[in-house]
Amino acid sequence: MVSEARNLEPASQINQGSAGGPLMNAIFxxxxxxxxxxxxxxxxxxxxxxxxDGRTWTLKLRDGVKFSDGTALDAEAVRFSWERLxxxxxxGAVASDAVRQMDxxxxxxxxxxxxxxxxPNWQFKYSVQEGATVWIVSPTAVRAQGADAFAQHPVxxxxxxxxxxxxxxxxxxxxxxNYWQTGLPKxxxxxxxxxxxxxxALDSIVTGQAQATYDGVGQLAQRAQAEGLNVQSAxxxxxxxxxxxxxxxxxxxDVRVRRAVALALNLDEIDQQVFEGAAEVPKTLFSNSSPFxxxxxxxxxxxxxxxxxxxxELAAEGKPVSFTISASxxxxxxxxxxxxxxxxxxxxxxxxxxxxxxxxxxVRAQQNHDFQMMNAGxxxxxxxxxxxxxxxxxxxxxYGSVKDPAIDEGLDAGRTASDQESRRAGYLSFQKAVIxxxxxxxxxxxxxxTIQADTVAGLRLYxxxxxxxxxxxxxx
Amino acid sequence: xxxxxxxxxxxxxxxxxKPRTYTLRARRPYGLWIAxxxxxxxVGCAVAADVLPLADPAKPxxxxxxxxxxxxxxxxxxxxxxxxxxxxxxxxxxxxTDLLVTLCACAFGAVLGCLLGLLAGFVKGxxxxxVSFLIDTLLALPPIILLIAIATILRPSTWTLTFGLTLLxxxxxxxxxxxxxxxxxxxPFVLAAxxxxxxxxxxxxxxxxPNSLLTVITFVPTVIAGLIVAEGSLGFLGLGIPPxxxxxxxxxxxxxASLRIAPHEVLVPAAVVFLTVLALNTLGEKVRDRLEIRSRxx
Numbered sequence: 001m002v003s004e005a006r007n008l009e010p011a012s013q014i015n016q017g018s019a020g021g022p023l024m025n026a027i028f029x030x031x032x033x034x035x036x037x038x039x040x041x042x043x044x045x046x047x048x049x050x051x052x053d054g055r056t057w058t059l060k061l062r063d064g065v066k067f068s069d070g071t072a073l074d075a076e077a078v079r080f081s082w083e084r085l086x087x088x089x090x091x092g093a094v095a096s097d098a099v100r101q102m103d104x105x106x107x108x109x110x111x112x113x114x115x116x117x118x119x120p121n122w123q124f125k126y127s128v129q130e131g132a133t134v135w136i137v138s139p140t141a142v143r144a145q146g147a148d149a150f151a152q153h154p155v156x157x158x159x160x161x162x163x164x165x166x167x168x169x170x171x172x173x174x175x176x177x178n179y180w181q182t183g184l185p186k187x188x189x190x191x192x193x194x195x196x197x198x199x200x201a202l203d204s205i206v207t208g209q210a211q212a213t214y215d216g217v218g219q220l221a222q223r224a225q226a227e228g229l230n231v232q233s234a235x236x237x238x239x240x241x242x243x244x245x246x247x248x249x250x251x252x253x254d255v256r257v258r259r260a261v262a263l264a265l266n267l268d269e270i271d272q273q274v275f276e277g278a279a280e281v282p283k284t285l286f287s288n289s290s291p292f293x294x295x296x297x298x299x300x301x302x303x304x305x306x307x308x309x310x311x312x313e314l315a316a317e318g319k320p321v322s323f324t325i326s327a328s329x330x331x332x333x334x335x336x337x338x339x340x341x342x343x344x345x346x347x348x349x350x351x352x353x354x355x356x357x358x359x360x361x362x363v364r365a366q367q368n369h370d371f372q373m374m375n376a377g378x379x380x381x382x383x384x385x386x387x388x389x390x391x392x393x394x395x396x397x398x399y400g401s402v403k404d405p406a407i408d409e410g411l412d413a414g415r416t417a418s419d420q421e422s423r424r425a426g427y428l429s430f431q432k433a434v435i436x437x438x439x440x441x442x443x444x445x446x447x448x449x450t451i452q453a454d455t456v457a458g459l460r461l462y463x464x465x466x467x468x469x470x471x472x473x474x475x476x
Numbered sequence: 477x478x479x480x481x482x483x484x485x486x487x488x489x490x491x492x493x494k495p496r497t498y499t500l501r502a503r504r505p506y507g508l509w510i511a512x513x514x515x516x517x518x519v520g521c522a523v524a525a526d527v528l529p530l531a532d533p534a535k536p537x538x539x540x541x542x543x544x545x546x547x548x549x550x551x552x553x554x555x556x557x558x559x560x561x562x563x564x565x566x567x568x569x570x571x572x573t574d575l576l577v578t579l580c581a582c583a584f585g586a587v588l589g590c591l592l593g594l595l596a597g598f599v600k601g602x603x604x605x606x607v608s609f610l611i612d613t614l615l616a617l618p619p620i621i622l623l624i625a626i627a628t629i630l631r632p633s634t635w636t637l638t639f640g641l642t643l644l645x646x647x648x649x650x651x652x653x654x655x656x657x658x659x660x661x662x663x664p665f666v667l668a669a670x671x672x673x674x675x676x677x678x679x680x681x682x683x684x685x686p687n688s689l690l691t692v693i694t695f696v697p698t699v700i701a702g703l704i705v706a707e708g709s710l711g712f713l714g715l716g717i718p719p720x721x722x723x724x725x726x727x728x729x730x731x732x733a734s735l736r737i738a739p740h741e742v743l744v745p746a747a748v749v750f751l752t753v754l755a756l757n758t759l760g761e762k763v764r765d766r767l768e769i770r771s772r773x774x
Binding site: 199269272273274276329331332334335338339341342343345346353354355356357358361 | 532534535536540541558559560561628631632713714715718719720730732733736737
C-alpha cells in the first residue's frame with residue numbers, strides 16, 4: 001500500500017487506497033460497494049441499500065454476520081457507528097459527507113435501518129461507500145475499551161483480525177475464523193507494508209518481497225507489464241487530482257489570476273516530466289466513459305498567448321501575480337509543484353514559490369484555508385460525493401472556499417435528480433460553471449489499477465481505489 | 477624541492493669500490509595541487525556565475541531529461557533536468573548557494589564556538605562547566621534530526637539552513653578552542669603576561685586566541701566538507717534551499733524520481749559533491765600537516 005493510516009480508528013480515515021482504505025477494509029470489511037460501471041449496489045455485509053424517494057434510504061443487513069469479538073453486527077451497530085461519526089465522538093475524525101446529509105436514523109428491526117436525509121439525494125450510496133460510513137465498528141468493543149484504546153485494538157467484522165502493528169513498517173493481520181463469507185478469506189496471514197515510493201513498491205514484487213500493490217496513475221503499470229506481472233485496470237475515475245486555488249485569499253480571489261495560471265500551464269508536458277507521459281491529463285471534467293461527458297466543455301489549459309495577455313493586464317493594474325504552492329514531501333506532489341513553478345517562470349509578471357512541508361502542516365493549512373495553491377483530490381467513480389464535497393459552497397471538503405451559485409446549482413441538480421436526463425442537465429451546467437470559475441488546475445485523472453505477482457490473484461478495488469482482500473490469495 | 481643525499485654503509489658482501497648512494501625525493505604534492513585547483517575552479521565559477529554565459533538556472537532551456545553531451549551548447553552540455561533546466565547552470569549556481577551557506581555557517585560557528593571555547597578554557601570553573609554542558613547537549617542531538625526540526629519549525633530558507641548548519645559547527649569549534657586555550661593558558665609567555673599585570677581580557681584575546689587560531693583554521697576545510705554533505709542530506713529530504721534556487725542537495729533530490737531513466741540528473745551533482753568533499757578533506761589534511769610541521773619546527 002502507498003501510505004499508512006495514522007491509527008486504526010475508522011472515523012479518522014479517508015477511504016482511499018492511498019490512505020486508510022486497505023487496513024480498514026481488512027479489519028471492518030465494507031457494508032456494500034457500488035459497481036463503477038452500472039452504479040448498482042454490490043452487497044457485502046449489507047444485503048441491500050435502496051430508496052424510493054431519494055430522501056429515505058433503507059439498509060438491510062445479512063443475517064448472522066458477527067464481529068470478531070462474537071457480538072452481532074445488527075442495525076443497532078450501524079446506527080452506533082454512524083452516530084459516533086455524526087456526533088463528533090472521535091477526536092481527529094474526518095468530515096463525512098454522508099453523515100452531514102443524515103437527518104434521522106431509525107431502526108426498523110434488528111436487520112433493517114432507515115436513514116432520512118435533510119434533502120433528497122439519489123446518489124447517497126456513493127457518499128456512504130466513499131467515507132468511514134462503510135465501516136461498522138463493534139459497539140461492545142468501543143464501549144469496553146474507550147475510543148483511544150479502540151483506535152489501537154479495533155474490532156470489526158472484516159476478513160482479518162489485527163495481530164501486530166509497527167507504525168510505518170508493517171501491519172500483520174490474521175484470518176478471522178468467524179468471517180461471514182464461508183471459505184474466505186483465502187489467506188491465513190496478510191501483511192500490509194506502506195511504501196510511498198512507487199518504484200520501490202514494484203521492485204518489492206519483482207524481488208518476491210511482496211505479492212501485490214495498486215496504483216492510480218498508470219506509470220507503474222507500464223513497468224509492471226514489462227516485468228511480466230499481472231496488471232489490471234479495473235475502472236477509471238471522474239474529476240481527478242487537482243492543484244486547488246484558494247479563492248478566499250489574494251491573488252486567487254480574482255478569477256483572471258486563476259484563469260491565467262490555468263491557461264499558462266502545458267499539462268501534457270508536465271505529465272511527461274512527472275509521470276513519463278503515463279497519466280491521463282483531463283481535457284474535460286468527465287471522461288468519455290461518463291454519461292455526463294461533453295467533448296465541447298474543455299477545461300482551460302495551454303493557451304500561452306491568452307495567459308500572457310492576462311498576466312500583463314494584471315501587472316498593468318499594479319497586481320503582478322505572486323503566490324506560493326504548498327506541496328508535501330511526497331515526490332509526485334513536490335515534483336508537480338516545481339514543474340508548475342518552472343513553466344510559469346517563462347512568463348513575465350509571475351512569481352511562484354514552492355513551500356514543501358510535512359503532511360500534518362499541510363492538512364492543517366487545508367482545513368484552516370491557510371494556503372494559496374495546493375494539491376487535493378477530487379476523484380471518484382461518480383461526481384458524487386467527491387465533486388460535491390469539494391466544490392459546493394457548503395461541501396465538507398471545500399478547502400478552496402469556492403462560493404459560486406452556478407456551481408452550487410449544477411451540483412444540487414445532479415444530486416437531487418431522480419432520472420439520468422435531469423442529472424445530465426445538472427452536470428452539464430456544473431461543468432460550464434467550473435470552466436468559468438476555474439477553481440483548480442486539473443492535473444491528472446485516476447484509475448484503479450491492481451498489480452499482482454503471478455502467484456496470487458483476487459485483489460479487488462472499489463470506489464476511490466480502496467482494496468478488498470477477502471478473495472485475495474495464492475493461485476493453486 | 478629539496479633533495480637529500482644520504483651516505484650509506486656498504487652492505488656485507490658487497491664489492492668494494494665507489495660507495496653507493498640512495499636518493500630520497502620528497503613527493504610532489506599532486507593531491508594538494510589537484511584539490512586546490514578544484515576548489516579554486518569551483519569558487520571562481522560560483523563568484524563569476526552571473527557573468528558566465530550560463531542559462532537562468534530556474535528556467536527551462538530545452539526538452540526535459542536530455543542526456544549530457546547530446547548538444548555541445550554550453551546550456552546543455554551536461555544535459556537537462558526533469559523540468560528542462562540546464563544541469564551545468566544549476567551545478568554552478570548550486571556551487572554558489574552551497575559555498576555561501578556553508579562558508580557563512582562555518583564562519584558564524586567558528587566565531588561563536590571559539591568565543592565559547594575561549595571562555596571555557598581560559599576562565600575555567602563555572603564557565604567551563606556551563607559551556608561543556610551546552611556542547612554536550614548540542615552533540616547529543618542527532619545532527620540530521622536537529623536540522624529537520626529547524627527546517628520544520630522555521631520556514632525553509634537559505635537563512636534557516638545557515639542557522640541550522642551553524643548550530644552543528646558550534647560544538648566542534650568550541651571543543652577545539654577549549655582544548656587549545658587550556659593548553660596555551662599554561663605557557664610561560666602567558667604566565668609572564670600575567671606577572672606584568674595584563675588583564676584577563678587582554679591575555680585571552682592577545683595571547684591565547686591568536687595562537688590557538690592555527691588549530692582552528694586547519695579544521696575549517698573539514699568542517700565545510702561536512703556541511704556540504706549535511707546540506708545535501710537536507711536538500712535530499714526536501715527541506716533544504718527552497719525551489720527554484722539550485723543547490724547540489726536539491727538537485728540530487730529532484731533527480732531521484734528520474735534515476736531509472738535519467739541517471740545524469742543525480743550523478744552529475746553527486747559527482748560534484750564527491751569531488752568537492754574529497755578536495756576539501758585533502759586540502760584540510762595537507763594544510764594541517766604543513767602547519768603542524770611548522771609549529772613543531774618553528
